[in-house]
Every structure is written in C-alpha cells, then in structure tokens.
Amino acid sequence: MPAKTVESPFPKQFTDRQWNRYVHQGRDLVDEGSSVQFKLGDLTLKMIPLLGPEGGNRGVFIVLDRYADEIGSNVHTLLRYRHEATAWPPDKRASGVSWSIHAALDALEDRFELIHNPPDGKRWTEDKALSFAGRLPHRPLTKAEKLDRVRVLMNQDEYAAEAVAEMLKRPNVAHQVMASPENQRIVYRAHHEQRIEAANARFAAAHERDEEEVEEPVREVRRREPAVDYTRASTEVLELIGMGTTFLVELQRLIPNLHVAEFTDREVRAVLDNHRRIRAALDWCDTVVTTGEKSMDDELARILGEGDDLE
Numbered sequence: 001m002p003a004k005t006v007e008s009p010f011p012k013q014f015t016d017r018q019w020n021r022y023v024h025q026g027r028d029l030v031d032e033g034s035s036v037q038f039k040l041g042d043l044t045l046k047m048i049p050l051l052g053p054e055g056g057n058r059g060v061f062i063v064l065d066r067y068a069d070e071i072g073s074n075v076h077t078l079l080r081y082r083h084e085a086t087a088w089p090p091d092k093r094a095s096g097v098s099w100s101i102h103a104a105l106d107a108l109e110d111r112f113e114l115i116h117n118p119p120d121g122k123r124w125t126e127d128k129a130l131s132f133a134g135r136l137p138h139r140p141l142t143k144a145e146k147l148d149r150v151r152v153l154m155n156q157d158e159y160a161a162e163a164v165a166e167m168l169k170r171p172n173v174a175h176q177v178m179a180s181p182e183n184q185r186i187v188y189r190a191h192h193e194q195r196i197e198a199a200n201a202r203f204a205a206a207h208e209r210d211e212e213e214v215e216e217p218v219r220e221v222r223r224r225e226p227a228v229d230y231t232r233a234s235t236e237v238l239e240l241i242g243m244g245t246t247f248l249v250e251l252q253r254l255i256p257n258l259h260v261a262e263f264t265d266r267e268v269r270a271v272l273d274n275h276r277r278i279r280a281a282l283d284w285c286d287t288v289v290t291t292g293e294k295s296m297d298d299e300l301a302r303i304l305g306e307g308d309d310l311e
Contacts, residue, residue, distance in 0.1 A: 027096070034099035041085025044078055050086065087111075097124055104129035185235050192242040199249035240285070277303055 008019035047067070048060050060082070065075040084099065087106040094102070094115040101124045105111045118124045119132060127137035136148050154160035168174045177183050263271075280303045288294050296304075 030098050037099040041081035044082040100126045101129045188235050195246050
C-alpha cells in the first residue's frame, strides 16, 4: 500500500512532493532514534533485571550512573529509557510512533490499545498525547492548557507576585480581575492584613521606645480569637473592621506621645469637634448595622457635614 501523501502546508516554499519527501525522511530518522532509545532501555533491563512483580529498581542507580559515564550518556536519561522499556514491552510498541509519544502515554492503563487508535483518527503528536494523558503539552493551545502553563511558570510566590503586579498595570486586566467579588475580597483581605501588620509594627516600635525611657512592668495582653472568619466575611464587613482596627491601633500609638501642653485652644476645639463627628458617625453605623435603618436626621447631617459650632 503506497504511503499516504501529505499536503504541503507551505505551498510557496515546498511542493507537495518536496514536503512529503522531507516528512518521510524525518519519520525514518525519528523511528531510528526511537528504536535506539528503546534498545538502550532494554539493555539496562538485561544488565539489571527488574526485581519482583512490582518492578523494583534496587541498586540500579549506582550501576547505571557508572555505565552512563562509560558510554557518554546521563544516568537520568538511561533511567527514563529503562522506565519506558518497562512500560512498553517490545511486543506492545507501535511501529511508526515515536518514543516520545509512547512516553507521553505511559501512565494510561489502556495505552496498548490507545497507541494504535488516536482519538481523532489522525496521527499522534507529542502534544496531543500529553494533553490526552492529562499532562502539560509543550505548546498549550486550549485555555485550560495555557492556564496550566502559567501556574507551572509562576509556582514560586516571589515570581508570581511580580508577574501579577506587571499584569495589573494593564487596565483591561485589572478591570476584569476586580470585577469578581471573590477577587475583591481576596485583595482587600491582603490589604487589610498588611495595614494591621504595619500598624502593629509601628505600635510595637513606639512601645519599645517607651520601655527604654521608663521601665515599667508590662502586662501581657491575651490575644483574642478573630471575631469573624476573614475567609468568608464580606468585603463590607472587612472594611468596617479594618478601618476601626487601624484607627484604634493608631490612637494607641499616638496618644502616649501627645505634647498636649503645646496645643492651642483652637487646636483643642478642632480635635474635640472632630471626635464628636467620629462618635456621631460611629453611632450612626451602629444603628445601621443593628437595625438596617440608614436614614440620617438633620442634626446628624449637620454634625457630619459641618461639625459643631464651638465658637
């Protein structure tokens, strides 16, 4: 039966006849290379047979490591050849199918039938075999394959953070990312935790300075359990808690260091006026949270909008 003619995908560079000649020559060379790879694997099995039905490899590495040096190869290459020779006994190997495709399918239980029956009825390619076996292809084509490749490339947090930061500089990417409520929650949670850590660090630094100036017994504060589950709380809840916690920590840091004697009367009135507005806003927030009633009376609107007249 004559070999099937392959139509040239580059008619301006190769005629069908030229392309077919190169394809057949290349396939012959790949077949030769695959034969050598399988023969080397078979040779290692002859040198050191498998131990038991489970195919143990005890003592194999030290022998093949020395043997690889003697023949100008690499021990890990020989070990892989050995693995494939074990997975594909000689009578199960498919003629005309490369060693790389055999290797891509080696973990599948039905590989002996599958190697002869590509899913689309065409020839196997290495990437097609890798994808079919659930492994990452060398050239990802589908969305899932491309995402898998990105995950592999960014498996280290340091590089992933730099890559994400670079991607977020693209307005369309940032918009799509932040369109997801889940992503918003994740980003805010990280920002919230950073603010708390920074505030705690500043408070700790100020506390250490105070201890250096005046040695006083320090009462150990028991760490409370989180009031909410930050992995499930809504963005609004996290924002409310975050703003309140940051405000509280900042006050604890600032108040012990206030030089009140230097405040003018006008500055004192401004601070007190601002605190009244804060208390009014907190009371309003408490009412909204507990009752759901968001209306604002005229007096509250005046206090929040203008502040009390202390003149």
